[in-house]
Amino acid sequence: MTRLDRSSHSGGGHAKGSRPLNSLLAGHRLAQPPSAPGSRASVQDIDLIDILWRQDIDLGAGREIFDYSHRQKEQDVDKDLRDGAEQDDTWSGEGAEALARNLLVDGETGESFPAQFPADISSITEAVPSESEPPGLQNHLLSPLLTGTESPFDLEQQWQDLMSIMEMQAMEVNTSTSEILYSAPPGDPLSTNYSLAPNTPINQNVSLHQASLGGCSQDFSLFSPEVESLPVASSSTLLPLVPSNSTSLNSTFGSTNLAGLFFPPQLNGSANDTAGPELPDPLGGLLDEAMLDEISLMDLAIEEGFNPMQASQLEEEFDSDSGLSLDSSHSPSSLSSSEGSSSSSSSSSSSSSSSSSSSASSSASSSFSEEGAVGYSSDSETLDLEEAEGAVGYQPEYSKFCRMSYQDPSQLSCLPYLEHVGHNHTYNMAPSALDSADLPPPSALKKGSKEKQADFLDKQMSRDEHRARAMKIPFTNDKIINLPVEEFNELLSKYQLSEAQLSLIRDIRRRGKNKMAAQNCRKRKLDTILNLERDVEDLQRDKARLLREKVEFLRSLRQMKQKVQSLYQEVFGRLRDENGRPYSPSQYALQYAGDGSVLLIPRTLADQQVRRQERKPKDRRK
DNA sequence: TATTGTTGTCATCAA
DNA sequence: GTTTGATGACAACAA
Numbered sequence: 118m119t120r121l122d123r124s125s126h127s128g129g130g131h132a133k134g135s136r137p138l139n140s141l142l143a144g145h146r147l148a149q150p151p152s153a154p155g156s157r158a159s160v161q162d163i164d165l166i167d168i169l170w171r172q173d174i175d176l177g178a179g180r181e182i183f184d185y186s187h188r189q190k191e192q193d194v195d196k197d198l199r200d201g202a203e204q205d206d207t208w209s210g211e212g213a214e215a216l217a218r219n220l221l222v223d224g225e226t227g228e229s230f231p232a233q234f235p236a237d238i239s240s241i242t243e244a245v246p247s248e249s250e251p252p253g254l255q256n257h258l259l260s261p262l263l264t265g266t267e268s269p270f271d272l273e274q275q276w277q278d279l280m281s282i283m284e285m286q287a288m289e290v291n292t293s294t295s296e297i298l299y300s301a302p303p304g305d306p307l308s309t310n311y312s313l314a315p316n317t318p319i320n321q322n323v324s325l326h327q328a329s330l331g332g333c334s335q336d337f338s339l340f341s342p343e344v345e346s347l348p349v350a351s352s353s354t355l356l357p358l359v360p361s362n363s364t365s366l367n368s369t370f371g372s373t374n375l376a377g378l379f380f381p382p383q384l385n386g387s388a389n390d391t392a393g394p395e396l397p398d399p400l401g402g403l404l405d406e407a408m409l410d411e412i413s414l415m416d417l418a419i420e421e422g423f424n425p426m427q428a429s430q431l432e433e434e435f436d437s438d439s440g441l442s443l444d445s446s447h448s449p450s451s452l453s454s455s456e457g458s459s460s461s462s463s464s465s466s467s468s469s470s471s472s473s474s475s476s477a478s479s480s481a482s483s484s485f486s487e488e489g490a491v492g493y494s495s496d497s498e499t500l501d502l503e504e505a506e507g508a509v510g511y512q513p514e515y516s517k518f519c520r521m522s523y524q525d526p527s528q529l530s531c532l533p534y535l536e537h538v539g540h541n542h543t544y545n546m547a548p549s550a551l552d553s554a555d556l557p558p559p560s561a562l563k564k565g566s567k568e569k570q571a572d573f574l575d576k577q578m579s580r581d582e583h584r585a586r587a588m589k590i591p592f593t594n595d596k597i598i599n600l601p602v603e604e605f606n607e608l609l610s611k612y613q614l615s616e617a618q619l620s621l622i623r624d625i626r627r628r629g630k631n632k633m634a635a636q637n638c639r640k641r642k643l644d645t646i647l648n649l650e651r652d653v654e655d656l657q658r659d660k661a662r663l664l665r666e667k668v669e670f671l672r673s674l675r676q677m678k679q680k681v682q683s684l685y686q687e688v689f690g691r692l693r694d695e696n697g698r699p700y701s702p703s704q705y706a707l708q709y710a711g712d713g714s715v716l717l718i719p720r721t722l723a724d725q726q727v728r729r730q731e732r733k734p735k736d737r738r739k
Numbered sequence: 740t741a742t743t744g745t746t747g748t749c750a751t752c753a754a
Numbered sequence: 755g756t757t758t759g760a761t762g763a764c765a766a767c768a769a
Contacts, residue, residue, distance in 0.1 A: 580747085602757070627758095632747060634759055639746085641760090 581625040588621050590614075597622050598629030692717065 578586070582594050590597070591612050600608060605626070609619065689707055692700050706723040708716045 628748065630758070631749080631760095635747070635761080637759085638761055 581621075581628060584621055585625060588618050590618055590622060590625075594625050594629065597625045598633075688715070 579594070585594055585597075591614075592608060596608065597605070609622065614622070685707055689702065689705075690699065692705075694700060700717065702720075704720050705717055706720045708718050708723055708726075710716050
């Protein structure tokens with residue numbers, strides 16, 4: 118008995134209406150543009166969407182409707198509908214903006230690896246030409262070695278990046294110790310990738326004196342100014358890979374001059390000139406670790422739900438998924454925007470309502486209160502008309518008239534309390550619910566039975582309406598609830614009301630306001646949830662983008678390492694000892710010095726250094 | 740019939 | 755002290 122009006126009013130109508138609302142919002146299907154009001158016979162999604170649109174749109178007019186001083190300024194329903202269309206445009210604009218933002222992200226990942234490293238390719242290129250060579254000639258070294266596979270720009274870029282990496286490593290070695298070289302945080306993609314350097318022997322204190330370059334290689338100054346300051350291990354047999362004073366890189370690496378580039382090494386080890394054609398690959402470890410990194414990345418991606426094989430498609434997936442995500446992401450924004458617009462628009466005109474309600478509440482709450490005020494329109498079907506008719510008893514015909522005409526602006530204009538009803542600012546009443554609830558079935562209309570209408574409207578009344586009717590409250594619940602305090606008290610003073618009536622009126626007012634507050638609270642909570650969902654989607658999108666960038670980084674690094682390997686083999690294969698014989702890959706290895714130079718050192722020494730470098734990260738890990 | 744979503748209501752707190 | 759808004763909790767109802 119506690120819920121007399123459940124089935125007729127709140128339970129039926131609202132429940133039907135609110136379900137689509139939540140399902141639409143939660144299901145991210147709010148992309149439907151507003152359309153004409155749907156059929157009242159069945160609850161179609163399109164109709165619900167339409168009404169939902171209108172509900173959000175209509176937030177612009179709300180509580181101020183109850184302000185008598187501002188009623189003349191009220192906009193008609195058509196204006197609201199136009200605003201609705203504008204709201205739709207706003208929504209679309211936001212969606213387009215989000216799309217553009219996503220697309221921009223896509224564009225960013227096209228070439229994302231750090232291409233702006235200092236374009237210093239002094240490591241090897243300085244080792245080959247004389248220091249007087251103009252920098253532009255450095256490219257000549259690359260061109261014969263790295264042709265065909267990629268565009269010159271990419272190759273040069275990768276070379277620059279690679280050399281920058283090496284130089285960074287060398288700088289770290291020079292400045293502190295080699296331990297610092299691997300001290301980068303593991304999370305850093307660059308440092309993670311570049312920390313593969315342990316396999317790259319960096320020999321800053323090993324001189325190269327067992328190999329020589331023809332003509333000019335004795336002079337370290339030709340190699341690099343820093344080389345002169347390098348501490349030279351007296352016992353080591355090192356051969357500086359000093360560039361000749363040739364005037365071009367092509368001549369430096371040319372087949373004719375290459376034999377004369379190096380002095381014959383005074384190798385104390387047993388050179389195995391009969392070594393296989395395959396050159397030692399000090400960079401093989403780099404490649405392997407790059408592969409491992411990529412594999413680990415893939416593992417990570419798989420663990421985290423991102424398929425690295427599809428990493429490049431993640432953004433597109435997100436964008437394509439934006440069909441849903443955009444909806445969802447825009448739902449809150451649209452709500453917010455509508456609220457913001459409504460609050461802003463109402464804040465200027467809603468002073469009527471009451472100083473307490475309009476001034477004390479924040480913009481958000483004011484918007485909600487407006488909506489809530491309208492949302493309470495379920496109780497507002499009985500209006501001043503009723504009071505004009507004597508107001509003691511409910512007049513079903515008038516109520517019916519009000520219900521039927523709530524969307525007719527012309528009729529609303531003469532019914533101040535109907536205006537907001539006509540605006541249909543209901544928070545949770547679906548169109549079909551409104552239609553079916555507020556409009557008697559056609560059959561009932563045809564029958565024209567006042568009893569049936571009375572029964573129908575009686576079912577539509579809320580519990581408090583029934584109570585008020587039973588207690589013969591001389592004014593509408595809508596007034597009781599929505600009048601400002603002063604006007605409310607003034608209204609009470611006009612009538613001789615019993616204590617029970619006054620108590621009921623206060624309860625009706627309290628419950629009505631609380632009902633609106635609850636609706637606003639729930640809507641706000643829903644908005645908050647949707648905003649959080651949008652934030653999560655944004656973060657997931659960023660994560661996918663970063664993952665894709667990481668994959669791109671690794672791919673570029675792998676390519677660069679492959680280039681370096683080929684270049685290494687190319688350079689090493691062209692080295693000749695004093696007798697014009699090639700160096701044995703099993704006995705010698707090229708090593709990048711800290712200053713960017715390249716040294717030819719015995720492989721045993723190189724292996725020792727490699728092992729030493731490998732031990733240090735492990736020790737650090739311990 | 741159980742579950743889930745919606746709505747109204749109450750109690751409470753804060754401004 | 756009163757009014758009002760916000761919110762958690764609960765119950766009723768509908769799908």
